[in-house]
Amino acid sequence: MLKPLGDRVIVTVDKEEEKTVGGIVLANNAKEKPQTADVVAVGEGLVTEDGKKLPMNVKKGDKVLFDKYSGSTVKYEDNEYLILHEKDIMAVID
Amino acid sequence: MLKPLGDRVIVTVDKEEEKTVGGIVLANNAKEKPQTADVVAVGEGLVTEDGKKLPMNVKKGDKVLFDKYSGSTVKYEDNEYLILHEKDIMAVID
Amino acid sequence: MLKPLGDRVIVTVDKEEEKTVGGIVLANNAKEKPQTADVVAVGEGLVTEDGKKLPMNVKKGDKVLFDKYSGSTVKYEDNEYLILHEKDIMAVID
Amino acid sequence: MLKPLGDRVIVTVDKEEEKTVGGIVLANNAKEKPQTADVVAVGEGLVTEDGKKLPMNVKKGDKVLFDKYSGSTVKYEDNEYLILHEKDIMAVID
Amino acid sequence: MLKPLGDRVIVTVDKEEEKTVGGIVLANNAKEKPQTADVVAVGEGLVTEDGKKLPMNVKKGDKVLFDKYSGSTVKYEDNEYLILHEKDIMAVID
């Protein structure tokens, strides 16, 4: 199991849906990568100068919208994850 | 529903009005994009080092003037939104 | 009405006076743009980490000298304004 | 023995496993360097402006996932180590 | 009258003395611009995060030595001034 440190959030990025027209798969515009993901693990929060941990605003199971081009992609046990800082998460999708 | 995090503000940018002269649509000067938008959702505010949340100065329904070239455009459920940080909002239009 | 946020100040930049010699309008040196303006609206002040607002040092009606190349020009209801941060105002003209 | 200073963490980077197919060693994709490592020593923590030490979130023996391209490689007594700052460690592998 | 804001200082830069040899004016080395000036007005001081004003260390009438290439030149009522931040003043000449 991956336990992110600090304000990091581990997510699995949503796959691009295949659009089909009458059964024919259409290629998506390569420039519009999905920016939605599912949170699989969150860190304990950023530690301030006073040694306090700032609570996280996202939790495991949240569907989130993230800032494209942010985060590091890692492979672990054949799954691909994106590790983001919480500040790279723009919104929670309710 | 999109719930922005931190000091983020989700807006819908105003459409450029078509100028017509005797019914003929005139092209706008492409360089003068609208910088006004309607606030559709606001975050809970930036968290300070002490763990306090700074209150937001804009609210849902406000018409705002924003700093051009700021923000990230996202598509969600066929609508296009702009996600700004509150600091990118220059003024509220009353 | 435009209500600037934070430490922003909305001004109208002074027009370049036309210099005339015997009624003939002389072109000004293009490089010497006016750097004086009239304050039309001020924000409530920058919010500190403690959540306090720092009072503004300029007020509506002040004539100010501003740092050239600073600020964003906006058009609103057919008027052109410059939106500055207070730090871009170098002096008040008394 | 190496005693790291501040929030530094000394790790030994995992070796790339050789993939064999029917006994034949396959070259790994050179671009996918391992990002997992074993913690061999940790510093006492970053000292804040108040002179307090912030506790470390990783400990000797932890298996960690680190940010690629971070850290300094050093050779000491014929072993090769990577010296990271704690902020370069993205997650602990449990 | 110009009232500088914050930690700004308005000065008039000393003119380069003409060196004469037997009445003949010699050109100065263009690279050695004067770096001395007379203080004509000072701001009320930089405002800290706590809302306090830090007292200024120069006052009207001081002769100062300033960091070359710093400051903004402004023209006001046919006089030319240099507006500096106090940190750009290296020394007071007593």
Added chain:
Amino acid sequence: MLKPLGDRVIVTVDKEEEKTVGGIVLANNAKEKPQTADVVAVGEGLVTEDGKKLPMNVKKGDKVLFDKYSGSTVKYEDNEYLILHEKDIMAVID
């Protein structure tokens, strides 16, 4: 005697050992400069905003591992020293 200021540490960098094979000196790989050094003097520590001095974590006589490309080389009384900031020292060798 050199008394370093602030969090500076003066060290003498270890010489590269000559490797000999049967008495023949072998050139070392020029790229692997030694990164170990002996501490000859330490400053009194960095002064914080509150005017307190943060204690140093290295002391005279320590053997240390330092970040290559950091520090300034100085010659003093025919000896060559490297002056580092404490943050450039990665580990103490025990």
Added chain:
Amino acid sequence: MLKPLGDRVIVTVDKEEEKTVGGIVLANNAKEKPQTADVVAVGEGLVTEDGKKLPMNVKKGDKVLFDKYSGSTVKYEDNEYLILHEKDIMAVID
């Protein structure tokens, strides 16, 4: 008299000694400029956010070792001085 502001230190840089061999002046290696200087005046110290002055660690008369390429050279009453910030002074020579 020059009274430096803040944490500034005014020094006179040591002259390069002429090396003579049998009375013949030898050129020094131009790259090894002296980095030692005599302190002629010190400022009152950097002012912190709380309005306190941090005491200076060098005093008039000290011989110091400074960071090459730092400081501004000024001419005043036919003497040449170097104005440094205290952080550019690496060590006091005792």
